[in-house]
Amino acid sequence: MEEIVKGIPYVNRGSCGRLLLSEICYIDCDYRKSTVHTDTGVMSTYISSKDISMYLDERFYQLVNTLIINFDKVKSIKRRELTFLNGESLLISRNCYLKLRKDFIVYLKNLKKTLANS
Numbered sequence: 001m002e003e004i005v006k007g008i009p010y011v012n013r014g015s016c017g018r019l020l021l022s023e024i025c026y027i028d029c030d031y032r033k034s035t036v037h038t039d040t041g042v043m044s045t046y047i048s049s050k051d052i053s054m055y056l057d058e059r060f061y062q063l064v065n066t067l068i069i070n071f072d073k074v075k076s077i078k079r080r081e082l083t084f085l086n087g088e089s090l091l092i093s094r095n096c097y098l099k100l101r102k103d104f105i106v107y108l109k110n111l112k113k114t115l116a117n118s
Helices: 049-053 094-117
Strands: 007-011 016-020 024-029 034-038 042-045 060-064 067-070 074-078 081-084 089-091
Touching (some): 007 042, 049 067, 060 094
Antiparallel strands (some): 034 042, 060 067
16 A cells, blocks of 8 residues: 655645655744745745644654754754754754753654664
């Protein structure tokens, strides 16, 4: 049986389609508009963070109400700076840094176990 490719559906003025989860680095959510940062660019769509979260899986981490991160795309977390594989980086608050770092380490350990069992 074919595996369904996971993604977030979108409809904009000139286009519609699906953003693949594997391409998303992070999502910056506003009240009803979300800006999705991918490996190749940025796209805005009218979908709330609550609606977006129902399409996401375990690799996505909600740092704050307005920011969702794809842990698969994180290169490093250092000194309150989060760097993605595509070179883009975000500054994060001290309060968020400690929890993010701890949860990222847990994610990496679980990923290692999953790969070892494959």
